[in-house]
Amino acid sequence: MSTNHIxxxxxxxxxxxxxxxxTAELLKTGKHTVTAITRQDSTSPLPEGVKVAKVNYDxxxxxxxxLKGQDALIITMGTQAPADTQLKLIRAAAEAGxxxxxxxxxxxxxxxxxxxxxxxxxxxxxxxxDEIKKLGKSSYLAVVCGFWYEWSLxxxxxxxxxxxxxxxxxxxxxxxxxxxxxxxxxxxxxxGLLSLPITAEGGDQERCxxxxxxxxxxxxxxTVSQHDMLASVLRVSGDKESDWTIKKEGAEExxxxxxxxxxxxxxxxxxxxxxxxxxxxxxxxxxxKTKGLANEFLGLPEENIDEATKIAMDRAKGNPYA
Numbered sequence: 001m002s003t004n005h006i007x008x009x010x011x012x013x014x015x016x017x018x019x020x021x022x023t024a025e026l027l028k029t030g031k032h033t034v035t036a037i038t039r040q041d042s043t044s045p046l047p048e049g050v051k052v053a054k055v056n057y058d059x060x061x062x063x064x065x066x067l068k069g070q071d072a073l074i075i076t077m078g079t080q081a082p083a084d085t086q087l088k089l090i091r092a093a094a095e096a097g098x099x100x101x102x103x104x105x106x107x108x109x110x111x112x113x114x115x116x117x118x119x120x121x122x123x124x125x126x127x128x129x130d131e132i133k134k135l136g137k138s139s140y141l142a143v144v145c146g147f148w149y150e151w152s153l154x155x156x157x158x159x160x161x162x163x164x165x166x167x168x169x170x171x172x173x174x175x176x177x178x179x180x181x182x183x184x185x186x187x188x189x190x191x192g193l194l195s196l197p198i199t200a201e202g203g204d205q206e207r208c209x210x211x212x213x214x215x216x217x218x219x220x221x222x223t224v225s226q227h228d229m230l231a232s233v234l235r236v237s238g239d240k241e242s243d244w245t246i247k248k249e250g251a252e253e254x255x256x257x258x259x260x261x262x263x264x265x266x267x268x269x270x271x272x273x274x275x276x277x278x279x280x281x282x283x284x285x286x287x288x289k290t291k292g293l294a295n296e297f298l299g300l301p302e303e304n305i306d307e308a309t310k311i312a313m314d315r316a317k318g319n320p321y322a
Contacts, residue, residue: 006071013076015044021187063092072100094137145181153312154320163316171251178285179220192298232309
């Protein structure tokens, strides 16, 4: 990097919901050239304005070539991606001289030891961060955003809302707060983060990427309980609370039941374990309270939860996994 700013950004998953939001916000700044890293046989549409680099994940040289000259690499990929894909990218980035990596975090606080003990997906997130530090060529910026609000609210096994049957299952009393984020907010956070000077300029010694080097970056759209979510649903739908059936289930009991169901082959039970665990009364899901948020630092706006709730409710009318 010849300047004190990141200008060239490569992103894996630029055509996805989260990656697409990040790409759009990076391009909106006018400060970045964005290159989408895609498989050679991919036909997925990509945002207008990105460059494209085709790669073969079984040929590391193609990854290295695609990443040469890039200042930063953003990795977004689904849980179904091969386990070694992210490590291949990290090793290629080190070989190519990429200085900054945003690993595939984008979820609850994977630096929380209690969460990691109970949910394997969160525990595995430390592996890529450790690999980046071991290679010693790049630094990571691990963005923690909680679960995606528009995605999670639409799925019954996630935040407990069954829109088709107007039923909600509260974990414990439904009052436990958790941090959750929208796709656009995370896009803005990444764009804001990668637009910071690398080293401090002027009198503010914290307003730079060095301040976040090899750190978790905590951001959020909403700090809400299930009760808060239901209140938003009622405002959006015009329903009364009496129109809904409200059930209650102990969070720890729900988690244990889901863990047992997993052993019997219930594939959705793992989703229930993840989501239920962030609603424990230990504030493990409320990292804004325990760790603090970088929202103000990054200039993130306050969002209207009802607008995000409407998006989730519309998604629930079709296939919420699509």
